[in-house]
Amino acid sequence: MKNYKKINIENGFYLFKLKQLLEEKNVSINKIMKDTNTDFKVLKRIMNGDLVRIDIFVIARLCDYLKCKITDIVEYFPNQK
Numbered sequence: 001m002k003n004y005k006k007i008n009i010e011n012g013f014y015l016f017k018l019k020q021l022l023e024e025k026n027v028s029i030n031k032i033m034k035d036t037n038t039d040f041k042v043l044k045r046i047m048n049g050d051l052v053r054i055d056i057f058v059i060a061r062l063c064d065y066l067k068c069k070i071t072d073i074v075e076y077f078p079n080q081k
Contacts, residue, residue: 007049012078016049018062021072036061046073 003020006013022032029047033040038058045051046058059070066072 005047005049012076014049015075015077016046016073017075018043018073019047021066021068025066027066032062032065036065038062 002017003023005016005019007016022029029040029043032038033043038061042055042058046054046062054074059073062068062073063070
């Protein structure tokens with residue numbers, strides 16, 4: 001799973017993929033922070049999956065800037081039954 005951060009939850013897991021995406025696009029966290037006016041701590045939380053809720057406005061800014069889909073940044077996988 002490349003450089004993804006997997007966070008297990010009760011019903012499945014999330015993959016946080018921002019770090020890998022930035023590496024693929026050769027964009028530093030400092031550059032995206034300045035260019036999108038997004039707080040460093042917020043970006044680090046998204047990269048590390050250290051969130052309790054996702055701000056859709058931040059995700060939209062990141063998607064616009066990186067020209068990607070939400071699932072390129074974070075993806076949810078339910079448990080298999």
